[in-house]
Amino acid sequence: MTEPPGRRERKKAATRQKIADAALRLFLERGYDAVGIRDVAAEADVAVTTLFSHFASKEALVFEQDADFEQRLTRAVAERAPDEPLIPLLKREMHALVRHCSTEGAAPVYRMIDGSPALRQYEETMRLRHAEALASAIAADLGQAAATTACRAIARFVIDVHALAREAKDPQAAVDEIFEMIEAAWEAVPPPPRG
Amino acid sequence: MTEPPGRRERKKAATRQKIADAALRLFLERGYDAVGIRDVAAEADVAVTTLFSHFASKEALVFEQDADFEQRLTRAVAERAPDEPLIPLLKREMHALVRHCSTEGAAPVYRMIDGSPALRQYEETMRLRHAEALASAIAADLGQAAATTACRAIARFVIDVHALAREAKDPQAAVDEIFEMIEAAWEAVPPPPRG
DNA sequence: CAACGTAACACTAACCGTTAGGGTTTTGGA
DNA sequence: TCCAAAACCCTAACGGTTAGTGTTACGTTG
Numbered sequence: 001m002t003e004p005p006g007r008r009e010r011k012k013a014a015t016r017q018k019i020a021d022a023a024l025r026l027f028l029e030r031g032y033d034a035v036g037i038r039d040v041a042a043e044a045d046v047a048v049t050t051l052f053s054h055f056a057s058k059e060a061l062v063f064e065q066d067a068d069f070e071q072r073l074t075r076a077v078a079e080r081a082p083d084e085p086l087i088p089l090l091k092r093e094m095h096a097l098v099r100h101c102s103t104e105g106a107a108p109v110y111r112m113i114d115g116s117p118a119l120r121q122y123e124e125t126m127r128l129r130h131a132e133a134l135a136s137a138i139a140a141d142l143g144q145a146a147a148t149t150a151c152r153a154i155a156r157f158v159i160d161v162h163a164l165a166r167e168a169k170d171p172q173a174a175v176d177e178i179f180e181m182i183e184a185a186w187e188a189v190p191p192p193p194r195g
Numbered sequence: 196m197t198e199p200p201g202r203r204e205r206k207k208a209a210t211r212q213k214i215a216d217a218a219l220r221l222f223l224e225r226g227y228d229a230v231g232i233r234d235v236a237a238e239a240d241v242a243v244t245t246l247f248s249h250f251a252s253k254e255a256l257v258f259e260q261d262a263d264f265e266q267r268l269t270r271a272v273a274e275r276a277p278d279e280p281l282i283p284l285l286k287r288e289m290h291a292l293v294r295h296c297s298t299e300g301a302a303p304v305y306r307m308i309d310g311s312p313a314l315r316q317y318e319e320t321m322r323l324r325h326a327e328a329l330a331s332a333i334a335a336d337l338g339q340a341a342a343t344t345a346c347r348a349i350a351r352f353v354i355d356v357h358a359l360a361r362e363a364k365d366p367q368a369a370v371d372e373i374f375e376m377i378e379a380a381w382e383a384v385p386p387p388p389r390g
Numbered sequence: 391c392a393a394c395g396t397a398a399c400a401c402t403a404a405c406c407g408t409t410a411g412g413g414t415t416t417t418g419g420a
Numbered sequence: 421t422c423c424a425a426a427a428c429c430c431t432a433a434c435g436g437t438t439a440g441t442g443t444t445a446c447g448t449t450g
Binding site for chain 1: 316319320323344345347348349351352355356359360362363369372373375376377378379380381382383384
């Protein structure tokens with residue numbers, strides 16, 4: 001008793017996890033393209049419609065946790081201390097993100113993603129959404145009502161770092177290198193960026 | 196002149212054009228989602244399999260001409276005069292590209308694209324390919340064997356301009372603004388960018 | 391110029407992701 | 421206790437895409 005989440009929500013979360021686990025297992029075992037939605041549903045012992053009530057698409061099964069990891073960026077901006085400069089903060093978060101991708105058991109997953117055009121496409125679309133969210137967060141941080149072109153540009157550049165760094169020989173060094181460029185770009189914004 | 200290709204190739208090109216025309220007509224008439232591949236094939240009076248031998252996907256029908264317009268960027272870099280600075284050249288090409296999208300009868304098409312998630316996603320993926328090609332062209336232009344991280348970053352930033360400018364109130368001004376940032380980023384690249 | 395190889399196209403039938411429609415069980419609360 | 425909603429199941433279909441198998445028209449070569 002006294003469980004903040006009720007039994008219903010726990011069961012729902014369990015079902016979702018069961019599906020995600022089954023999917024990842026099958027994908028890594030036989031390859032993403034060789035596994036059908038019906039296979040995943042059968043392995044998780046749920047109906048296909050149930051699967052799609054938890055995940056919006058086949059690709060979403062792969063990016064289960066990754067999604068909220070990139071939300072860290074926008075949250076970090078929203079909650080930043082007033083004396084913390086914006087760009088170094090973003091750089092620090094991006095370092096953490098890239099490190100998370102390189103280490104852990106994440107390697108096979110990213111090899112799978114790189115091997116499937118559908119997954120690459122989905123990943124990029126997801127990043128676009130994150131870039132928009134980040135642009136709004138930056139704009140709000142600067143006291144702007146809506147994201148200006150400069151904000152949106154910087155947000156895109158920052159999000160691009162993830163993809164660029166992942167494909168570099170030394171990802172961490174790549175993050176530093178690209179942020180040198182971003183810092184310069186940010187300081188070149190015509191209207192004063194630090195109002 | 197310009198008729199070295201035999202009858203067979205002309206017929207093939209005609210078929211391709213017939214399909215593209217039929218598709219665009221139906222899409223603008225009834226909306227992209229409301230028109231099926233089978234409708235397009237019927238309207239063009241070809242088999243569905245024939246349609247897919249000319250176009251890789253339903254989305255590709257929409258971006259028929261747009262694809263090679265962005266190729267202009269890489270070609271401009273490859274053929275640039277030795278005294279022409281790189282970034283202003285890219286800026287000029289980007290201006291032309293954005294102008295082309297704003298004017299002409301392109302407005303309804305872009306409204307259609309903005310209205311369909313599938314088309315937006317396809318467009319972004321197409322841009323990624325262009326960014327890779329542009330990165331290679333820039334690297335070659337600098338005498339590098341393969342595209343470095345800085346080259347790939349600049350290429351992405353440049354390609355991003357298209358999407359950012361299209362959604363700005365004043366697209367041409369947005370191009371100028373973002374290129375201010377890109378110029379600064381380019382000059383901040385650690386190893387000397389201009390040999 | 392006659393015959394052959396092949397490129398372009400057609401037809402059918404299916405695969406696969408995704409959704410609609412309609413029903414059953416489980417859960418939380420009145 | 422009983423109800424409304426949530427979560428789930430099943431079936432059937434839709435729409436993009438592809439495989440398999442022919443058929444026709446072109447270009448080439450003996």
